[in-house]
Amino acid sequence: MKRVFTILAITGLLLFGAAPKAIAQEAAKTEQVANDATQQKTFHQELKQRFIEGGPFFMGIVLVTLILGLAIAIERILYLNMATTNTKKLVNKVDEALASGGVEAAKELCRNTKGPVASIFYQGLDRMDEGIENVEKAVVGYGGVQMGLLEKNISWLSLFIALAPMLGFMGTVIGMIKAFDSIAAAGDISPTVVASGIKVALLTTVFGLIVAIILQIFYNYIISKVDSIVNNMEDASISLIDLLIRQKK
Known part of the structure; x- marks a missing residue:
């Protein structure tokens, strides 16, 4: 019985511990993509701003x-x-x-x-x-x-x-x-x-x-x-x- 509880505990830790980690990695990737899109979007805006500032x-x-x-x-x-x-x-x-x-x-x-x-x-x-x-x-x-x-x-x-x-x-x-x-x-x-x-x-x-x-x-x-x-x-x-x-x- 102890072995069974031990296996169940380890399995639960792996499942519920890996999920937040995967979610965090996915969120980091999404944020990186959003940052890249923001930088690509603001390039033309920055170029326009620099042109006006000149x-x-x-x-x-x-x-x-x-x-x-x-x-x-x-x-x-x-x-x-x-x-x-x-x-x-x-x-x-x-x-x-x-x-x-x-x-x-x-x-x-x-x-x-x-x-x-x-x-x-x-x-x-x-x-x-x-x-x-x-x-x-x-x-x-x-x-x-x-x-x-x-x-x-x-x-x-x-x-x-x-x-x-x-x-x-x-x-x-x-x-x-x-x-x-x-x-x-x-x-x-x-x-x-x-x-x-x-x-x-x-x-x-x-x-x-x-x-x-x-x-x-x-x-x-x-x-x-x-x-x-x-x-x-x-x-x-x-x-x-x-x-x-x-x-x-």
Whole structure:
């Protein structure tokens, strides 16, 4: 009987002792999940609060700089993606068109093909009757025109990259001036007096640098894309001149 009571007592302790422990662990997990959700929820609120604390004037200008810079970057990326063509495939098609239908067939092919390379080919083929030298001049000249179209508005993007941190630093200077004005008004250099001005100074600098970093990434990608297209244009132009020289022979 003693053994039975002992076993029952041990079983009861295990059951009723483990239950509160399991409940406590489950409650701790629930509280952790709630805390994570609260932190994730308040991130945007804190970002909004920091933006307001930085001052609506300079922070608004920095935000406008970011929006305009992203608009230009997205427009350039879309344009460059549409301007990208398979130059080797186009050169082969032009070669086949010259062999089968002559210059007019090649011009029709280039007219119906999108991209700067096809436009350069058309200008060169259009002056085929004037000699190879004039064809080369036309290809080089129109290549410069297409390069200008590829680089359109990129200077504005570089301006916004330089402008964003400058606006942030200007906000920093203004924040420090406010801090010294607070010291002069209070006649004391306590942390509470200068904290608000220094906070404005740091927040404007941080947001300005963040905007510059984001736009710089897009700028470098666009420049590399333009360089790649220009290299393809030059290689394709050389191939076109070779095709026309063989056609003359």
